[in-house]
Amino acid sequence: MKIKGIKEQLLLTIIVVEIYIALIFLFFYPRDGELPYFGITQALIKTRDISLAFGGLLVLLRILRIFRNPRQFVYVLVTFFNIIGFIVAFVLTMSKEIDKIWLHLTLLNLLIGAIMSTDLLFHQSGLVYPTKTKIEKNSGERKFS
Secondary structure (H helix, E strand, O other): OOOOOHHHHHHHHHHHHHHHHHHHHHHHOOOOOOOOHHHHHHHHHHHHHHHHHHHHHHHHHHHOOOOOOOOOHHHHHHHHHHHHHHHHHHHHHHOOOOOHHHHHHOHHHHHHHHHHHHHHHHOOOOOOOOOOOHHHHHOOOOOOO
16 A cells, blocks of 8 residues: 555554554553553653654654655654654643653654654755756756757
8 A cells, every 4th residue: 555645644644643542541541540650651751762763863864865755654653753742741741640851851852843844844845955946957968969
């Protein structure tokens, strides 16, 4: 199955994240209704660390121009996970479930997510990496026969 458009990739990414969150709550949420700090917190920390590592690696590969097309599913998924990681930490901090230090730790995820989403949005417009115009492409040496 090949995913062509960014809208389809975002939809599939949202579905994957929803399934991931549902599995975390299915396996770690207790029956008595109280949040277990070990299970959900550990899942949040591991998700933050993994998405931050993959996000940093993908941004570095984009800067070095090894990874050429940011409109691939993995890039969109890691971007979404970085932004969602910050949003989850923000909501849990505001609801007094976790300390503010966790919000501070996820600020780097927000930065990586913002860089990656900007790269996603401006990739086709040529603002991030300007492409040659038609005149520049055609102004090369011409062979006459």
